[in-house]
Amino acid sequence: MKGLNIELLKEMLSVYSPSGNESNIREIIKEEIDDLVDEMQVDALGNLIARKKGNGTKIMLAGHMDQIALMVTHIDEKGFLRCTNIGGISPTISVSQRIIFENGTIGVIGNEKLESIKDLKLDKLYIDIGVSSKEEAEKIITIGDVAVYYSEPIVDNKKVISQAVDDRIGCFVMIEALKILANTDNDIYFVFTVQEEVGIRGAKTAAFAIEPDIAIAFDVTATGDTPKAKPMAVQLGSGPAIKVKDNSILCHPKVKNYMIQQAEKNDIPYQLEVLEYGGTDSGAIHLSRSGVPSGVLSIPCRYLHSNCEMVFLSDVENAVKLTKHMLENKIELNK
Known part of the structure; x- marks a missing residue:
């Protein structure tokens, strides 16, 4: 397996693409995978749907492009901005952090x-x-403008520290797996979804249109490996996590077991994840139409929904390997 494209990863982590305005990251992904798929479209909501055609099982993969953000609701007389959240913004984490608006304006x-x-x-x-006044601020910012965390992604030979790891890293795993994917009979839809952070909206519409036989979402998950953390059997460096449950889904046992089987068959380290809160795109996909057997492959991540989310590259690499093997093999599930 070739090494991960770290420059691509940095670019994906740096680009401004909050929920509801994912066009920047979508263009980067489109350019990267254009020659690797048979067809590609952007649906009405903004999901990027890339298909690698096959005559076998129809598989939907989903990773969300959007990131959490703040939206301006008021500008006071001295030019200070008040905001509401787009997704899971923590006030405690956010204090003293830098943010950036779409037009490049940076604030604190x-x-x-x-x-x-x-x-x-x-x-x-x-x-x-x-700025010093409302008038000065209104020349730069207007009500409804959106800001995201602003910091330079840090990637060394072991780890990634950045904003928007949730879930650019899931999109990145899908891209890197697509690059090394050999011939397969499976009919695979790589779906880069919108508006996950505000209610798994893009995945819902994409799944309705595709009507897949099975689905696998790619996202981050919490860990239990920091001092006095809430007990959880997931840690950085022990492999990608195969989800059992979160608040949005009880993963289909046949999908979960297939993922485990492929990991063990190919000597890929993995962990089992039981998340007692949160959810992923699979929460919407598995309820689409008459139901879709679904699973999740998660990248362990510390400091979720902050500007310094941390993952280990070894987990990312093993997630790419596992995804390749899952997609190349014949999948038969009795619904």
Whole structure:
């Protein structure tokens, strides 16, 4: 297996593409995979659907392109911005972080004076874009503008630290697996979805249109390997995690077992994931039409929904290998 395309990964992590405005990351992905698939389309909601044709089992793979963000709701007389969340923004994590708007404006998230950190809520935060008046701010920013975390992705020979790892890393695994995918009879749809962070919306419409036989989502998951973390049998460096359950799905046992079988057959390390909260695109896909047997392959990730989400490259590499083997083999599931 060739090494991972780290420059592509950095580019994907750096690009501005919040929920509802995923065009920038979609264009990067389109250009990267254009010569690797038989057909490609962007649907009405913005999902990128790339098909590698086959006559066998129709498989839908899904990884979401969007990232969490803040949307401007008010500009005060001194030019400070008030915001609402797009997805799971934590006020505690966000204080003193840099953010960037689509037009390149960079600001800092501040907070009002508080008697207790327990009082820190989203409505106590503001964005400072370095202006002195409402009029000055309105020349740069308008109500409804959206900002995402802003920092340079860090990638060394072991780890990745960046914003938007959730879920650019899942999209990246799908791309890298597509590059090394040999001939297969399976009819495979690589779907790069929109608006996952605000209610798994893109996956719902894409699954309805594709009507797959089975589906596998690619996303990040929490870990239990930091000091005094909530107990969870997932850690960085022990391989990708094959999901058993989260709040949106009980993974289909035949899909889960097939994933385990392929990992063990090909000596690929893996972990089993039981997440007691959250969800992925599979939560919407498995309920589409008359039902779709679905599973999830997760990349263990620390510091979720922050500007410094961390994953290990070894887990990413093993996820790519496992995905290749899962897709190349004949899959037969009795619904």
